[in-house]
Amino acid sequence: MPDRKPIIVVGAGAAGLLAAGSAAAAGAKVLLLEKMKRPGLKLGITGKGRCNLANTAPVTEVLARFGRNGRFLRQALQAFDSRSLIQFFAGLGLEARVERGGRIFPVHDRAPEVVRVLRRWLESTGATLKCGHPVTRLRVNNGRLTGVEAGRRFYPAAAVILTTGGASYPATGSTGEGWELARALGHTIIPPRPALVPLLPVSTLPHHPAGLNLRNVRVRLKIDGKKRQEEFGELTFTPDGLGGPTILTLSRAAVMALADNRQVLMVIDLKPALDETRLDLRLRRDLEKRSGEQLASILRGLLPRELVPTALALTQLAPDRRGSEISAAERRRLRRWLKEFQIPIGGHRPLAEALVTAGGIALQEVDPRTFASRKIPNLFFAGEVLDLDADTGGYNLQAAFATGRLAGLKAASIQAR
Ligand SMILES: Cc1cc2nc3c(=O)[nH]c(=O)nc-3n(C[C@H](O)[C@H](O)[C@H](O)COP(=O)(O)OP(=O)(O)OC[C@H]3O[C@@H](n4cnc5c(N)ncnc54)[C@H](O)[C@@H]3O)c2cc1C
16 A cells, blocks of 8 residues: 555654554554654653663552552553563564663663664654754644644644653753644643752752762651652752752652642651661760861761762851851751751742643543553654653653554554554
């Protein structure tokens, strides 16, 4: 059937590459249109350049990482779970390794290589990729899509899969255009907001230790004084706020609370391995043993050097006090600060700097068994363009791959009819 209309996939990110390749591998004629000069620009910088492809957690746990909307992904993830994903990439010659927390990475630790193997696979399936083709309109006639406009050209289509991503890291091509294309066809867009984004304190911390990375800390998020969520792991002091895996994970709830004008507080336990009693013993011992030394120097035995001036300022203790001069009340103040370093949060970095966009195409308008629009039967969605976002850990890419694959297969069955 040389003149049959193709399935057009809009956006060659993780979801679009899987959608286009899966549809073509299933026998469909496929055209993948990407607005940037190269496909997979975001995929190529994921996981700090290492690409955390997915997570080995059982499907139910992966769904939970997406919050309330997670169950929408059940069919897609069951059809393409982490084991199938590892097998799929192994089939392309890309071996994977599992790290702490079930995180799956390519053994060579090179995200651009992931893009390269997907591109090679895409070519092998017979799909056509055209870069430098921004899609500006989806054309509909009698309730069905007839094709897409890109530049000044019209491309007829049997079906369209919209995989334009979210609106974070716009330099990679993800600028939220897909939402406008879908909105023009009557789809509802849940307002986009940043998820996995650094947070900003209400006021700058004294001696803000920019660049300092803390490992093995416990961070509690309190909203209006009530504990909401807790994370254990790394925290980074960014140039003007807080980042790192613990904060990024807590940021989703924090951003929503800030939007509702609620009080957001981060409470950091810098010594989670020591309870109050043991920490007190440790402090006492340090102060006695080093009674002639200045407090600033004693604290360097307990804290990273960069955090000591902040600790002294916030506990209102002078750096040149001697160990022997610290009263029991002052020791308690110090102990409390080490267990409960409180940072009121007043804002967040912009959506453009978030790792993931929350919000997007409303899920009630999409069929989770096929990822087809409930409004236009030959329109499909996959990836971050949908109102889906998860914690760090490989879940976002896993969802983009799995939904892309399912949408591609289902769209291919439309063309076959
Ligand atoms: C720095 C960073 C690191 C990350 N690391 C990880 C990680 O390690 N693991 C993980 O699971 N997740 C990670 N994520 C999140 C993950 O990258 C995204 O969730 C995922 O890439 C979404 O895939 P997608 O295909 O839906 O969208 P995208 O990857 O954003 O792709 C969308 C594509 O559509 C194209 N496009 C947009 N509009 C048009 C148009 N009008 N016409 C044609 N083309 C268009 C864009 O140019 C782009 O190529 C990271 C994100 C960032 C920013």
